[in-house]
Amino acid sequence: MWDLTTGEEVGRPETRFATMAFSLATVTIDGRPLVVTGGGDYGTSGRVRLWDVATGRVVGRELRFPAPVNSVAVAPGDASSSPSVTRSPP
DSSP: OBOTTTOOBOOOOOOSOSSEEEEEEEEEETTEEEEEEEEESTTSOEEEEEEETTTTEEEEEEEEESSOOOOOOOOOOOTTSOOOOOOOOO
16 A cells, blocks of 8 residues: 555555455545455455555455455445445346
8 A cells, every 4th residue: 555645655465365356445434544345256256345544454344245346436425324235237
């Protein structure tokens, strides 16, 4: 990870997960910067994870899908509402 203002590296890539991240989106909730990643296991399953930017750790549990997640997006809204995931049919 890099600081977008200075261009300096501020963190190392997460390597403990065997899945690849194909997409990401950023969101700030209650002043807390978060990243949503979507990816999968080489075409066999999909994962969506929510990351805390400050700690580099996963927040909550990952969401699993029967196919890779190729894109993720966040929409502005009520920060007290739960995030939702929509998947298009193959």
